[in-house]
Amino acid sequence: MERGWCTMSTVTTSGSSLAKAPTARGWAWLTAIYVGVAMVAIAWPILTNVHHVWVVYSMLLALTASLALVLAIRYPLAATALGGASWAMTAVLASATAAPWPWPVPTMITHLFTVILLALVHGWRWGAAAWGTGAAISLIAVMVVGPGNNHTANAIACAAVGAGVLAAASGLGLLVRSRHDLAEERSARVEESERRGELQERNRIAQELHDVVAHSMSVISVQATTAPFRITGMPPETKDEFDSIAHSSRTALTEMRSLLAILRGDDEADLAPQPGLDDVVELVESSRSSGTPIELSIAPTDVPDVPPATGLTAYRVVQEAVSNALRHAPGAHVSVRIRAAATLDIEVVNGPAEREPGASAGAGLGLKGIRDRVRALGGDVVIGPTPDDGFAVRASLPIE
Numbered sequence: 001m002e003r004g005w006c007t008m009s010t011v012t013t014s015g016s017s018l019a020k021a022p023t024a025r026g027w028a029w030l031t032a033i034y035v036g037v038a039m040v041a042i043a044w045p046i047l048t049n050v051h052h053v054w055v056v057y058s059m060l061l062a063l064t065a066s067l068a069l070v071l072a073i074r075y076p077l078a079a080t081a082l083g084g085a086s087w088a089m090t091a092v093l094a095s096a097t098a099a100p101w102p103w104p105v106p107t108m109i110t111h112l113f114t115v116i117l118l119a120l121v122h123g124w125r126w127g128a129a130a131w132g133t134g135a136a137i138s139l140i141a142v143m144v145v146g147p148g149n150n151h152t153a154n155a156i157a158c159a160a161v162g163a164g165v166l167a168a169a170s171g172l173g174l175l176v177r178s179r180h181d182l183a184e185e186r187s188a189r190v191e192e193s194e195r196r197g198e199l200q201e202r203n204r205i206a207q208e209l210h211d212v213v214a215h216s217m218s219v220i221s222v223q224a225t226t227a228p229f230r231i232t233g234m235p236p237e238t239k240d241e242f243d244s245i246a247h248s249s250r251t252a253l254t255e256m257r258s259l260l261a262i263l264r265g266d267d268e269a270d271l272a273p274q275p276g277l278d279d280v281v282e283l284v285e286s287s288r289s290s291g292t293p294i295e296l297s298i299a300p301t302d303v304p305d306v307p308p309a310t311g312l313t314a315y316r317v318v319q320e321a322v323s324n325a326l327r328h329a330p331g332a333h334v335s336v337r338i339r340a341a342a343t344l345d346i347e348v349v350n351g352p353a354e355r356e357p358g359a360s361a362g363a364g365l366g367l368k369g370i371r372d373r374v375r376a377l378g379g380d381v382v383i384g385p386t387p388d389d390g391f392a393v394r395a396s397l398p399i400e
Helices: 022-049 055-071 076-093 105-122 124-145 150-230 236-264 277-288 308-328 365-376
Strands: 294-299 334-340 343-350 380-385 391-398
Touching: 022 055, 022 105, 055 076, 055 105, 076 105, 076 124, 105 124, 105 150, 124 150, 150 236, 236 277, 277 294, 277 308, 277 334, 308 334, 308 343, 308 365, 308 391, 365 380, 365 391
Parallel strands: 294 334
Antiparallel strands: 334 343, 343 391, 380 391
């Protein structure tokens, strides 16, 4: 069981949930310190004046008994050992006067609070260990002095009161623990219900995407693939255009299916390899087929290997920036520059639009995705218009 303050941990069968509740642990500390200080102030003069213990010994006995009480919060073994030593020395040094013996009243109170705290915080076994230590000390003291006097009755009373306190503290600890376990079980059920609802919602969204988007992309792919065979006399450049459309739709369909598998939480899904920096050239070539002039510059030409996450992010930045230029600035010249040095620097700049963009020009969510991807890797990104009414996306990604 974890001993840390405010730590929520797993409890053994003998542990108590007070050890897991920060509020209860705070009250335990407050009780231990308050009772400990009070008992030092009370036990010291009683041991000195009533039981005729030397004043220095009285202070040491009072301090060690109270210290054992405070240690009971976090160190049950040390508390039991130190408390036992203090209680035994008190029985040895305190004179068997008419006052309660072998334990003076302040020592008995400190002992009972130690048993309570050990049983509540660490379980009934530690409380029983402290009580058994005290009962054994009382028995040995009575045997040394001899039975048949008031001290025997005092020792029996001390042991009986300690047993009652132990039983009450142990019962309270079990009650608190059972309530805490019940609350944890309810919380776990609520979390499980929320996870199940979230999974159902994700499956619903995945199904909608499959039924609408994936189906439409499949239709586009089939129509673009079969168009050269259905339409006679098609020029070669038109056939190439349809081939490019078919290829782009198949690529989009493959990525869509991969995303659907992730959305459904299918761990065993056959996911396609993620694109990387090496695929940027093919991406730009595919985008050029739309008729947009795109200039690509990569330096050095043999870009060093980058982590997969960096390569994927670089690809998505170029992909979204180029798509953004095609949507918002149709016909504009687009420049893509990639520089690899200490960082991987990406710049996609487009000029002013040659004609008005279409009605569905987008809502800017793709640019937000660029920011999120780059910042997730610890990179920097600047997105905004240029002085010549164009638009620029500049990102810097860490290579290592």
